Every structure is written in structure tokens, then in C-alpha cells.
Amino acid sequence: MSYRNIFVVGMDAYNRQRLEHLRGAENYRFHGVIEPAEVYDTEIFPIEDMLARAETQLKEFSEPIDAIVGYMDFPVSTMLPILCERLGTRSTSLESLLKCEHKYWSRLVQKDVIADYIPRFTAFDPFDPQALQHIGEAGLYMPFFVKPIKSSGSRLGFRIESPEDFAYAVARLRESIGTISEPFNYVLEHANLPDAVRSVDGGHCMAEEIIGGWQCTVEGYVFQEEVASYGIVDSIRYPQVLSFFCYRYPSRLPTAIQTKMQALTRQVMSHIGYDNAAFNIEYFWDEVQDRIWLLEINTRIAQSHCDLFEKVDGISHQQVTVDLALGQLPDMPYRQGAFKVAAEFFYRVFFTDATVSQVPSCEEIEALQQAFPGTLITLKVEVGMRLSSLPEQDSYSYALAYVWMGADDDSALKENYERLAEQLHFAFEDITG
Template identity: 75%
Template sequence: MSRNNIFVVGLNDLNRQRLQQLRGAEAHRIHGLIAPEEIYDTEVFPLEDMVRRAGETLSAFDEPIDAIIGYMDFPVSTMLPILCQRFGTRTTSLESLLRCEHKYWSRLVQREVIGNYIPRFTAFDPFDDDALAKIGAAGLYFPFFVKPIKSSGSRLGFRIDSPEDFQLAIGRLRNEIGLISEPFNFILEQARLPEEVRAVDGGYCMAEEIIGGWQCTVEGYVFEGEVVPYGIVDSIRYPQVLSFFRYHYPSRLPEHIQARMRDLTQTIMTHIGYDNAAFNIEFFWDEIQNRVWLLEINTRISQSHCDLFAKVDGVSHQQVTVDLALGRRPDMPHREGGFRVAGKFFYRVFFVDARVTRVPTDQELKALEQTFPGTFIELQVEPGQQLSTLPEQDSYSYALAYIWMGADSDEALENNYAQLAERLTFEFTDIIG
């Protein structure tokens, strides 16, 4: 039996294991493309060189290339349209992807069809000493949120409550924005952009009206022009801060709110022209005002949600990515998993910095996973590590471990995590609180 050759940018052991558990996996040969440490363990992305080396690897492959996929945000997501176009595999166009990932362009396009569901916004140059005054002239006043035109995760995102907050954020942005702006500008050079978008390159930032409420993510895909939302995952934060506490599936939002989010998803993704690829959209529901807000669009499945779908629906939603890349309508089951609910928990410390001196041992982790069946724990730190060296962290805390758990009820899930968290032992020195 001939097998499909599927190349995965940044393939690591965890994702290889997940891919081997998909429906039809016996018909796939999985190949890595770009070492995972170049994607996961760094904040420096020589994107032009990465695209060149990936192209050389693919060109040297002497069998058919059936699919090129990835599960990461920047830089992986932006590489895929370039590589897929070059080697004749399926994904959405670079321009439609950028209508989602270039935050300013995305807001402009959203405003054309769902303007009542997005916050007020403006772009600004963080190196412009008059930036704050220009933000005010655009109708945005304290408090507001700032973030780069292109970012990854929650990195370099700040709530601004005062001029002092803005100056502190500007200092960080000026020092660090180049890590993403330079490689993102390489991607922009490959695309056909409207002039108003081309003028706002990767070195710019966004200021947006503060929105909030019950946060969730609609996971979906587009197949031959048909937009299909297939699951909604709640994103629950720690009290009073922006840091995530857990992702929870299925969503506990009222059904009529979920239906409105699915409708908005179909409207905007059709308007963008996104096709033959997976995506997810983050929304807020402001329960007091009964108002839905669109936060942002991501051009990939969420890796954090893979195990949640496997636990509840029976297979990781990587199924969607693989099937679409092979030109097939996704064969995604529904509620065929071993648990009624599932969560990914973020075990965090709220330090400015510290040095890790102890992490849970393999034996301790294995005992916890056996105590709570279906649990998987992935440490994010090791002894001797300085917390400030961790990549992809928000501005308020550090995630020491990710814990995926399943249960038969919401209450059981929360209670099981509370018991597990009490038994996770980390130790630190040189703590800066």
C-alpha cells in the first residue's frame, strides 16, 4: 500500500505520537521539517533562512510530497503558504492568511462585515515619541491594550492604564519588537498587500479598546469554501490578571451565544477568502452587556486543545489539519471520547524572576498520572533554569507545567486538578516577587 508523505514543520515527539493516533494514520508517513528546537525553544526566527532550508529539504525528497503542515503560530503558520505554493500542496493563500495574522489588516477586514463585534483600534509606531497623543486623537483613552502588529501568544501585550504604563510598555516594545518584526516583514514582502496595509509593517503596534468577558475559542476549518465550526473551548484566566488558568472543553457558554459565535465565524472567514485550512477564532462574551466581541483569528488549530478533543470527541483535531492538507473533508468524530469534559491547566508562579532549583521527578509525575487516569503532565522548566529565559510567556507570570486532564463532570475536573496541584513540588532561589 502506498502511503502519503506528510511533512510537519517543527515536528516534535509529542505531535508525532498524536499523529500516529489519528484515523487513517497507517496510510501516512510523517517527516519532520525544521528541527523543533528552532521553533519551540527560541524567540529568534531567521525566517528567510528557515524557508530556504525547508525548501532544500523538500526539493531533495525523491518521492511525492502529499502535504506540508504545522501546528504553531508564527513563524510556522506564515511559512506554510509559501512552501505549499512552491511544492503544489494544499493550504490557504498567503494573502488570506495575512488578513488574519496581520492584526491591523485583520481589523480593517473585520470592520467591513462585523464592525459591531470588534473594539475600536488604531495602529501606531512604538518609536514615535508622539504615539500616545496620536492614539488619543484616534479616540482611544485609558484604559486600552497594546500589542505588536504580529506577535506570538501573549508576548509583548500590555494593558495601559496611565502614561507611565505606556512608557514602560514602549520601552519593552522598542527593545524586543525586532525579534518578530524583521522576520514578519520578510513574509510581508512575499505578499500582495493594499497600500494602507503595506505602510503598517511588522514594526508597528496596535492600540485597542479594552474588551473582556467570558473568553472562548471557536475551532473550525474551511473546505472548498464551506466554513465549518466544530468545537468551542473556554479559556479561563486567573482572577485579576491576564494569565490563563485553564482551557475547558466543551464550552459552558449558553447555546444561543455559541450559535452567534458560529455565525460570526462563518461570516468573517468567508469574507476573508480563507480556504482549505484549519483556523480558530478567539471571542469574548460580555455577559452584562450581552455583547460578543471578536478578539483575534489564528490560522491553525490550537495545539493546547489537541488532547481535549481526543478526550471528549475521540481523536485529536490534528485530524482536521491532516485531512485538509490531503484534500479531504475532515473525518472528525463528535463525543466519542472517554470523558465528558477535559481541561488543560497552566501551573504558574507569579514572580518577576527566579531560578529553578527543583522540579517534580519522573517518578512523582508518573504517580500523579496513575492517580488521575487520563492525565498528562508536561514540565516547562528544569533545574538551574532562570524563569526569565522561558520563551512565549505572558508579561505577568511563568507557566511551569501544562497538565491535561479528563473527567465525567466539571466539578470532578476542578477537584482533581486542585489535588494534583498540591502535590507538584517546585523549588526556587533568587526570587524576585
């Protein structure tokens, strides 16, 4: 029997196990390309070097390469179209991907077809001393939100209420934006960009009108130019702050709102020309104004949602990524999982900084996972770690642990997490903020 060889960028042991449980996986062989440490929990992204090494490894492989896939944001998502083009495997085009990932270009193409569903926006250079004035000249006034043209997660995103807020945000952006702008600019050099976009490179930022409401993520894909969505996940924040409390699946949004979001998704993804790849789109539903806002488009499945789909539908939605890369219509089950509802919870502290002096032991974690069947706990810190050294954090808190849980209803899910959280014992010293 001949196996199909699938290379996974940054594959770790945990995700290998998930991939090997996909439908049809008995006919696949999964191979890693680029070490996980180079793309996980790091802020150093030598894309040119990684691409060169990956290409060398792949070309030295003695058997046919049937697919090259990834399930992570930057830098993996932006590397895939380049790698796939060099090796002759399936992927959406680099230009269609950048119409999603380059936040300014993405807003321009969204404005073409769904202008009523996006906020007012403008690009600015954080190194321009007149940046705040130029934002005002573009018709944006405080409060507004700023973020890099290309970012990862909620990193370097700031709500601006005053000139002092803007000065603080710009100082942080000037200090850190280069870690992403330099590798992202390398990717941009490989694309055919319109002039209006080429002049706004990875060192620029976006200012956008404040939008909000009930946040969710539409998970979808495009197969042979047909746009499909297969699940909506709610993103629930802590009260009064931007930090996420949990992701919950399936969504509890009204059916009519979900249907409208799916229609908007088909409209914008068709316009972009994205094809034969997975994506997800984050939306807000402003319940007061009964208005839908498109927040951003991501060119991958949400890795955080893999366990949620497995718990509720029966399999990780990595199924979608692999099937598309092999040229197959995705074979996702529906509501065949062990739970009716699932969530990923973020156990956070809201310090400015601190040093970790105690974390739950392996035995304590294992006992909690046994006490709440189906639960998975991943610690993100260790004793002696300075919280400010944690990568990929938002600007307001630190996530100490991720907790995936399933239940038969929402109330049981929340109650179980609260009981578990009380038994996660962390301690800190040198606390600031």
C-alpha cells in the same frame, strides 16, 4: 500499497505519536521538516534560512509529496503558504492568511462585515515619541490594550491604565519587538498588500479598546469555501489578572451565544477568502452587556486543544489539519472520547523573576499521572533556570507546568487538578516581585 507522504513542520516525537493515531494514518507516512528546536521554545526565527533549507529538503525527496502541514503559530503558520506554493501542495493563500495574522489588516477586514463586534483600534509606531498623543487623536483613551502587529501567545501584550504604563510597555516593545518584526516583515515582502497595510509593518503595534468577559475559542476550518466549526473551548483566567488558568472543553457558554459566534465566524472567514485550511477565532462574551467581541483570528488549530479533543471527542483535531491538506473533508468524531470534559491547566507563579531550585522528579510526575488516569504533565522549567529566560510567557506570570486532565464533570475536573497541584513541588531562590 502506496502511502501518502505528509511533511510536518517542526514535528517532535510527542506530536508524531498523536498524528499516527489519526483516522486513516495507516495509509500515511509522516516526515519532519525543520527541526522542532527551531520553532519550539525559541525567540529566534530566521525564516528566510528555514524556508530555503526546507525547500531544499523537500525537493530532494524522491517520492511524491502529498501535503505539508503545521500546527504551530509563528513562524510555522506564516511559512506554510510560502512552502506549499513552492512545492505545489494545498494551502490557503498567503494574503488570506495575513488578513488574519497581521492584526491591523485583520481588524480592517473585520470592520467591513462585523463592525459591531470588534473594539475601536488604531496602529502606532512604538519608536514614535508622540505615539500616545496619536493614539488619543485616533479616539482611544486609557485604559486600552497594546500588542505588536504580529505576536505569539500573550507575549508583549499590556493593559495601559496610565502614561507610566504606556512608557513601560513601549520600553519593553522597543527592546523585544525586533525578534518577530524582522522575520514577519520578510513574509510580508512575499504578499500583495494594500497601501494602508504595507505602511504598517511588523515593527508597529496595535492599541485597542479594552474588551473582556467570558473568553472562548471557536475551532473551525474552511473546505472548498464552506466554513465549518466543530468545537468551542473556554479560556478561563486567574482572578483579576490576564494569565490563563485553564482551557476547558466543551464550552459552557449558552447555546444561543455559541450559535451566534459560529455565525460570525462563517461571515468573517468567508469575507477574508480563507480556504482549505484550519483556523480558530478567540471571542469574548460580555455577560453584563450581552455583547460578543471578536478578539483575534489564528490560522491553525490550537495545539493546546489537541489533547482536549482527543479526551472528549476521541481524536486530536490535528485530523482537521491533515485531512484538509490532503484535499479531504475533515473526518472528526464527536463525543467518542473517554471523558465528558477535559482541560489544560497552567501551573503558574506570579513573580517578577526567580531562579528555579527544585522541580518535581520524573518519578513524582509518573506517579501523579498514574494516580489521575488520562493525565499528562509537561514541565517547562528545570533546576538552575532563570524564569525570565522562559520564552512565550505573558507579561504577568510564568507557566511552570502544563497539566492535561479529563473527568466526568466540571467539579470533578477542578477537584482533581487542585489535588494534583498540591503535589507539584517547585522551589525558588533569588525571588523578585
